[in-house]
Amino acid sequence: MKVSVIIPVFNEEENIEFLVKELNSYFKKEKRFSTEIIFVNDGSTDETYLHLKNAKHLNYSYKILSFSRNFGSHAALRAGILRAEGDFITFMYADLQDPLTLVSRMFDQVYKNGTDICWAFRNSSASTGTEKLFSRAYASLMRKYAVPNFPKKGFDIVLFSRKVKQCLDKNLENNSSVFIQILSLGFKQTSITYDKRERKRGKSKWTLSKKIKLLIDSFVAFSFAPIRLVSIIGLIFFIVGILWTAIIIVRKLVYDDLASGWPALLSILLVGFGITNISLGIIAEYLWRTLDASRKRPAFIIDEITEDTEVVEVKKPVRILKDIN
Structure with a gap:
């Protein structure tokens, strides 16, 4: 039995020595399954790739997939999944905020219960208040x-x-969450809980812009709520407009006390154009992703593959498209 552990890395040179040391130590003791580690270098601009290549990987087989540029963590995970050879596949991260014991605990769960998926849900997190607030809002x-x-x-x-x-x-999707895709597949699932640890070295690369992109990608890829919101807002304004028109006509005919002027007209135009632009922006998100899918551009491009001590030069970039036979 083999377990493939995918670890995306981006500018993590200060963590590599600690990471490899921990991997060697832990998987030396693990006898229930053999381990394949797939490092995915997501276009790092520092010495991350050299540190990985020169490290002493002792108690597991390994591959290093090096991207031609930064494609994002979800693209890195998808590349690792595509190249994984294990009977089971899981993810870990270079900062090791998630303990390596999770690999064995999740393996025990799927092996014992005969399920296809095991989730590790967080009991607690070492994140800051802002990060916790974003996480809760996103989950809600x-x-x-x-x-x-x-x-x-x-x-x-x-x-x-x-x-x-x-x-x-x-079903290799661009601009999508691999976690939600797995969650929505419908296979038998089980779960465990754990406490997330503090990051010991380096700085998190999970920036605000990446969080916002994940939020947009998740909604556009897995929900029709934004488009329905556009329809509801349009319907509300249509009804309000009809009522307001009726009021104006009645007051003009009965009381004749409404003075015409540009302030009211300007307010209506500003509100109307504001709602129109918001609606068009939401629709444009869907249209852009439809266009992006129709172009069939690669979700990632692998520039070089290192397997154990042998470097495999990729003559032509490996273009991974949505449909894979």
């Missing part, structure tokens, strides 16, 4: 409008079988 919105079984405290780690991997490989 996703449960209400997109995925009803989305966990309240969120998740970063999942282990799944090759059956799930085959589905993900056949």
Whole structure:
């Protein structure tokens, strides 16, 4: 039995030595399964790739997939899934805020219960107040409008079988969340809980702009709520407009006490154009993603692959498209 552990890395040179040391130490003791580690270098601009390449990987087989540029963590996870050879696949991160014991605990759960997916849900997190607020708001919105079984405290780690991997490989989505895609597949699932630890080295690359992109991607890819919101707002303004027109006509005919003027007209135009622009912006998000999918651009491009001590030069960039046979 083999477990593939995918670790995306982006400008994590200060963490690599600690990461490899912990991996060697932990998987030396793990005897229930063999381990394959897939490092995905997501276009790092520092010495991350060299540190990974020169590190002593002792107690596991490994691959290093190096992207031609930064494509994002979800693209890195998808690349790792595509190249994974294990019977089960899971994710870990270079800062090791999620303990390596999760790999064994999740493996025990799927093996014992005969399920295809095991989630590691957070009991607590070392995140700041702002990060916790964003996480809770994101989880609440996703449960209400997109995925009803989305966990309240969120998740970063999942282990799944090759059956799930085959589905993900056949439906490789750009601008989408791989976690929500797994959550929505419908296979038998189980879960464990854990406490997330503080980051010991380096700085988190999970910036505000990436969080906002994830929020937009999640809604556009898995929910029709934004488009329905446009329809509801349009209907409300239409009804208000009809009522306001009726009031104006009645007062003009009965009382003749309404003075015409540009302030009221300007207010109506500002509100009207504001709502129109918001609506068009939401629709444009869907149109852009439809256009992006129709172009069939690669979700990622692998520039170089290192397997154990052998470097495989990619003559032509590996273009991974949505449909994979």
